[in-house]
Amino acid sequence: MSGACNDPKTFKSDLKPIWCPGCGDFGVLQAVYRALAAIGRPTHEIAFISGIGCSSRIPGYTTVYGFNTVHGRALPIAQGLKTANPDLLVLVAGGDGDGFSIGGGHVPHAIRRNHDLTYIVMDNQIYGLTKGQLSPTTPKGETTVTSPYGSFEEPVNPLLYCLAYGAGYVAQGTPADLPGLTALIEEGLRYPGFAFINIQSPCVTYGDSEMQMKEQRAALRPLLAEGHDGSDRIKGMDLAQQYGRTLHTGVFYRNPTPPPTYDQLVRERQADQGKDQPDRRRALDRFAVRH
């Protein structure tokens, strides 16, 4: 690693992003650099795991250990990594399709196991990489290349989804408010347990014109300004119902008393079972027949 761990530039790689000019993911990347600098851990102690999609390209643009995996499976891979290497800081990223369509089945389990992971989803309500198909968060009625007559489907609500399964930290941000997004990612990284941040990251090429940066800036409704400090889960769920209608930013819920993480329980189990420091070479002794 070259450069100081508290300098955002330290986390920027030489790889040039393939994103379209103006893509919201550029802003997300900036926020990630800044949040990692605020945390200040060296690049080799950080792993950044993603699925497949425009958004999932993000680990390559950082200098930490990155893994651009397969579509929808970033979370299981990150959980295996974190379980086996609990000292790492593990950040997970993907798109709305990656996380809530093909990978949707993994999200509840990551949440209930409560690994200490931070999961950011760049929610552009569209399949960007494959050029503009219906995504699980596309609003009903929206025209896309695979819903030329308008979508017939209700969208998934990623915020309610994660709140309902009991995630300890659930927030929403946008690159339209970069300082706010940076703070949310940093807080997610600091939260001891599963943290989810839904990011309204506009797709300039295939996305809805109503969801572009300029429009978002005008529509921002910070939760703090609404008097919601994130400590009340039920209130957070109530506010989260407005997903798709009101652009709330901030923390919907932050568990004030975080339960132990999976990683902690693993360490306890290892310490307990391993007290006598058994020798692996003796693992076959139990097969000896004795009467």
Added chain:
Amino acid sequence: MINDICIGMAGSGGDGIVAAGEALLNSAAAAGYHGMLTKSFGPQIRGGESSCRLRISTQPVLNPGSELDVAVALNWDDFLKFGSELPTDARSIVIYEESAKTPDGKLPLKIAPGEAIAVPIAAIARAHGGDRAKNTVVLGLLSAWFGLAPESILAGMRKRLKKKGPEVIAAAEQAFQAGADHARANPLKTARLMAPPAARQGVWLADGNDLTAAAAIVAGCDFFGGYPITPSTEIMQTLSRDIWAYGGSLLQCEDEIAGIGACVGASFGGKRAMTATSGPGMSLKTEMLGLATIAELPLVVVNVQRGGPATGLPTKLEQADLFQACYSGHGDAVRPVLAPTSVADAFRVTVDAFNIAEEFQTPVIVLSDQEISQRKETLEPIDTSTVQLVERRRPTPEDLAGGYKRFKLTPDGISPISHPGLAGGEYLAAGIEHNESGAPASGGANHQRMTEKRIGKFAPLLKRRELFLVEGDADADLGIISWGSSAGICREAVQTVRQEGLKVRILVPYLLYPVAEEIFSDFLKGLTKGLVVEQSYQGQLYRILRSFITVPNGVRPYCRAGANPFRPSEIVAQIRALAQRSVP
């Protein structure tokens, strides 16, 4: 005196027939015999019919045996449900529950057995502790008629029942004695007493799944991710009990994709990882195997094969996942495939799998099968002190000093691999084709080089003759090739016909893929006839060999679908017939 005995027993769930088989195998092993136990159950989750096959011998045994020497039927309905799994012939001694006599007094067997003995097993049991003592009465009968380790059986019984108190032990001993007394009062027409075993230095007893799990511990497995599926689940169960003590960890995942995904993550993190599954789970893991191949991450995937596509036959033996193991997944990808042939092999194959995975930075598939996974087998003690563990090639300080190249093109195609936590080794792992540094690259020349690297790196593996077993006559013109649990059947058949004076040789590959063309071709040289024996309808190994090397026309597949296992006697007959045939 006899040196080898095959006993098949069947009853309904509550009869404890499998427990009796286990007790007998344990006692025989403790007395110094070699042996093997396979179990089979009806489709019911609990209860229903159950059966076991037990083979006990003064010599090492390679398979569960041929037609039964002794069949025990607690009732005919249950016995007959197992069909070809409990075959009797004109030499068999059939012992059956007296009250289960058919109305016409005839035995419901196609071939009249050598001797049929009706025993009032239930009545004897009732006089000595009740219906639940039926299996103990059976043990008494068998031990007295066939000279099977009575002292050892009693000692085992006392140990098992210790917690239940002296009264329970006394009742069990009485039931056992009553069975033995009945046998002594009604001797067999021709006595068949087992010869005493040779003195042995320690005997081990294990089943394939349990030994695979323990072997993984010895092989340094740090992480297991998986999802339950018959007949592989015991591997995860055992590791979920044991792995923590060695600093390892385990995730029971939401599905098999996540199971192998978690292993890919742990391996990316520098850890030795394993998953285990069966056919349906293997199908789900395919995409992730491709990821591990292109990201060059070591990983062991055990597929305990069961029968059929989809749900198929979850509790039956078949060897029909070889095509899948070799060819599933898109793109040009080669993944080593290994197969044990016995419980004892499960140890070395598991250790080899970890070592090959780490050395070549690749997923390795272990094709176990239902029989090996579940059968209990005596083994010679395994000396773990000589086991060598291979570590993945780590970057040197020079590799890390500026511009570390994760996928560096080296002469042997293997690049030093770093892992999160290692300063200076940061890189981007990806399912996307990449250049030497790991950056995405879509050019054809780069893709050609990288594919060549990922496939070419296996060249040394193809020369490892220790991954193949060759037995028999080098100058034979008749040869057998067989793999997995079928191989143990063929090896015995080859021994038998060689004792009759036939010249035969046999090749048993532990490494099935990539195909070691030279080793197979060397074996086939000089053969004009032979058989490739495998439990799959299509004869999958035969077809794979044909696509890589020239197989003499006289070497033919001998194969059939699963749940109807081969027997040594059947293969012996095939070899004899083949030996008679002249090949133009």
